[in-house]
Amino acid sequence: MSILIQIIIYGLSLGMLYFLLSSGFSLIFGLMGVLNFAHGSMFMWGCYLGYILSLSTGSFLFGIIGAAVCIGVMGLVMEKWLIQPLRGNQLRQILLTFGLIYVLEELAKVIFGTRAYMQFPPEWLSGSAHIFSETVPQYRLFMIFAGVIVFLLMTLLLKKTKLGMIIRAGTDKPRMVQAIGINVARIFSITFALGCALAGLGGAIATPFLGAYPTIDMEQVFNAIAVVIIGGVGSFTGAFYASVILGFISYITSYFVPELSMASTLLAMLVVVMIRPNGLFGGKTSEN
Amino acid sequence: MDNITENILELHDVETFIGQYHILFGVNITVRKGSATVLLGRNGGGKTTTLETISGLRPPFAGTILLDGKDIAGLPAYEIIQSGVGYVPEDRDIFSDLTIEENLLISSRKGNDYDKRLELVFELFPDMKKYFKKKSRILSGGQAQMLSISRALINDNKLILIDEPSKGLAPILIRELIDRINIIKKDNTVLLVEQNWEMATSVGDYFYIVQDGMTVFECTKEELLADDTIKQKYLGV
Numbered sequence: 361m362s363i364l365i366q367i368i369i370y371g372l373s374l375g376m377l378y379f380l381l382s383s384g385f386s387l388i389f390g391l392m393g394v395l396n397f398a399h400g401s402m403f404m405w406g407c408y409l410g411y412i413l414s415l416s417t418g419s420f421l422f423g424i425i426g427a428a429v430c431i432g433v434m435g436l437v438m439e440k441w442l443i444q445p446l447r448g449n450q451l452r453q454i455l456l457t458f459g460l461i462y463v464l465e466e467l468a469k470v471i472f473g474t475r476a477y478m479q480f481p482p483e484w485l486s487g488s489a490h491i492f493s494e495t496v497p498q499y500r501l502f503m504i505f506a507g508v509i510v511f512l513l514m515t516l517l518l519k520k521t522k523l524g525m526i527i528r529a530g531t532d533k534p535r536m537v538q539a540i541g542i543n544v545a546r547i548f549s550i551t552f553a554l555g556c557a558l559a560g561l562g563g564a565i566a567t568p569f570l571g572a573y574p575t576i577d578m579e580q581v582f583n584a585i586a587v588v589i590i591g592g593v594g595s596f597t598g599a600f601y602a603s604v605i606l607g608f609i610s611y612i613t614s615y616f617v618p619e620l621s622m623a624s625t626l627l628a629m630l631v632v633v634m635i636r637p638n639g640l641f642g643g644k645t646s647e648n
Numbered sequence: 649m650d651n652i653t654e655n656i657l658e659l660h661d662v663e664t665f666i667g668q669y670h671i672l673f674g675v676n677i678t679v680r681k682g683s684a685t686v687l688l689g690r691n692g693g694g695k696t697t698t699l700e701t702i703s704g705l706r707p708p709f710a711g712t713i714l715l716d717g718k719d720i721a722g723l724p725a726y727e728i729i730q731s732g733v734g735y736v737p738e739d740r741d742i743f744s745d746l747t748i749e750e751n752l753l754i755s756s757r758k759g760n761d762y763d764k765r766l767e768l769v770f771e772l773f774p775d776m777k778k779y780f781k782k783k784s785r786i787l788s789g790g791q792a793q794m795l796s797i798s799r800a801l802i803n804d805n806k807l808i809l810i811d812e813p814s815k816g817l818a819p820i821l822i823r824e825l826i827d828r829i830n831i832i833k834k835d836n837t838v839l840l841v842e843q844n845w846e847m848a849t850s851v852g853d854y855f856y857i858v859q860d861g862m863t864v865f866e867c868t869k870e871e872l873l874a875d876d877t878i879k880q881k882y883l884g885v
Contacts, residue, residue, distance in 0.1 A: 525750045529743040536741040539703060540755040540799060541729035 365494040367612060373500040375607020376507025377569070380562030381580055382587035383514065383599050384555030390531045390594025391551050394443060394453050398460035400581030402556045405464065406431050406563020407572035408472055411479050414564075420482035424564035431560025432553045439552035444545065461577060469574050476573035485568075499568055506565050510558065511600050518596055527551055531594040586625050590632045592642020602640060655714075656681045656807050656837050657702070662711035662721070664694075664701045671697045673861040675711070677839075679807065679854075684829075684838040686852035688883060694861040695841040696738055699809045702839070703735045704728040716806060730757060734800025738811040738841075740792045744785035748776055748795055751784055755799040762802070769798045772828055790821040797832070807837050814844040826850045845883075849873065857882045 385399040406427045413430075414423025438460070446452045480486060481499040488495045518524035526547055530537045538544050563572075570576065587606060591598030606625060613624035632640060657679035664672040672694050679685045687695045700706040702713060704725030713721040720728050729735060743751050752769065756762045770777040773794040779787065784795055793813055800808050813829065814822045822844060829851050832838065842848040848855070855872050857865040865882060872878055 522754060525746060525754045528745050529751075529754055532743050532745050533741050535705065536737065536743070538725040539705060539729060539735045539737065539741075541726050541757055541803075542754070543724070543726045545724075 362494045369496045371608035371611040373503040375604040379507045379603035382584040384558035385584040386588045386599040388555040397457040400577035401464035402559035403563040404577040406560035407567045410564025427564035428557045428561035432557030435556025436553040476571045478571045479567045481568040592639025595641035598641025658714040660712045663709045683853045684833045685854045686848045687841045689858040693858045695858045732806035734805040734808040736810040740796040742784045752802045765802045811841045814847045
């Protein structure tokens with residue numbers, strides 16, 4: 361019983377971390393067709409900014425919200441000045457975002473050094489909770505809560521607001537969205553900023569769990585790609601379920617066969633691609 | 649035809665490239681307010697590219713496009729559409745992951761009387777009301793075409809561009825669509841691309857023949873119907 365609860369809580373919390381990391385990546389790739397390799401860098405900068413803002417203001421919540429806003433603005437600038445001029449040229453966009461990984465990582469090293477910063481959870485999240493007589497860290501429960509809340513809010517945005525409908529329409533047929541009188545460039549900018557903000561939020565929430573250090577970007581961007589491949593391109597719901605599945609697979613493997621932890625993610629990707637090439641929730645291919 | 653007094657759209661020597669390919673070499677079209685103008689011609693002649701150029705989806709390389717007297721050549725598609733153009737593409741291009749309601753809602757522009765226009769759409773296409781809350785992917789080909797036209801009708805447009813609405817539809821559905829487009833043209837100016845002879849001649853007032861990227865002939869409906877050589881020479885009918 362205790363192992364089962366441990367697997368559920370730890371697997372779910374890891375899954376929610378993957379979701380916070382990959383949901384923005386999926387959103388951007390689904391709508392804009394931009395494979396943003398620098399998404400992990402946004403996550404890394406979210407880690408640093410969350411840490412600094414929490415420390416300087418004394419408020420953990422301010423830290424994570426502030427990090428999301430700052431990374432969102434960073435994404436807006438990046439889209440406007442770097443991504444937008446290369447629209448329509450996916451190869452150049454890939455090369456650009458790949459190059460940005462190094463730029464943003466080196467910049468982080470210059471400012472923060474190469475050491476890892478460890479952040480303790482705030483007092484109200486640092487204790488333990490008891491679930492069926494099993495003791496679990498409260499911060500793990502917070503990660504699950506945060507992931508579910510982000511999923512619900514984003515689902516609400518995508519399903520119930522005009523912006524969300526346009527994003528869904530654009531994921532399906534971006535050219536036609538222009539033909540109904542919508543400024544696609546503006547929608548792309550908003551979506552890119554939103555996707556980056558989600559990465560920043562994920563990074564800030566992950567810091568008390570993973571820490572903040574320069575190479576975390578490359579480690580995490582691989583997980584984001586895996587989630588999108590498993591969940592299906594352009595499917596936000598797919599990203600959520602794929603994250604949960606990957607979270608469980610990663611935790612169970614690292615619990616029982618730690619040396620296969622990385623291989624298990626690759627294997628999961630391989631199996632899904634063989635059975636469903638468009639991913640678990642991916643529909644027909646979009647215009648992208 | 650009394651209300652046909654001025655031109656809503658004028659194309660002068662419009663040239664367009666698709667990638668490196670020169671597709672339009674000189675298209676000259678005049679669409680009179682309140683009329684239904686039809687572009688006829690064989691496949692690959694440049695009719696669809698002409699509509700895409702007018703809508704801004706393919707900016708012209710040369711020439712002028714006057715919409716209500718204002719040159720719109722080179723403006724982004726969304727600005728052209730917002731200035732009062734409805735566009736119904738060749739392949740319908742409905743947003744299949746969205747419901748019919750959502751398709752219409754996101755097509756409705758700022759300042760539009762959505763409820764009033766929706767009533768008009770329901771009156772014209774009752775199926776849109778019937779499946780209003782359903783995902784549009786469940787619609788048949790004919791219903792998808794109706795939704796595509798409804799998206800253009802949800803705004804009070806100066807001009808509606810319709811690209812081959814009969815494509816892929818059964819004859820009975822084509823006849824139904826002819827009736828609907830004839831109702832639409834009473835209150836709207838329409839520029840139609842059509843290869844179906846029955847639809848073209850049932851709907852159109854003025855005709856242009858587009859061949860090898862150029863407008864090579866223009867005539868009224870009466871002239872077209874009276875002269876068989878036009879059909880034989882340009883359309884192979």
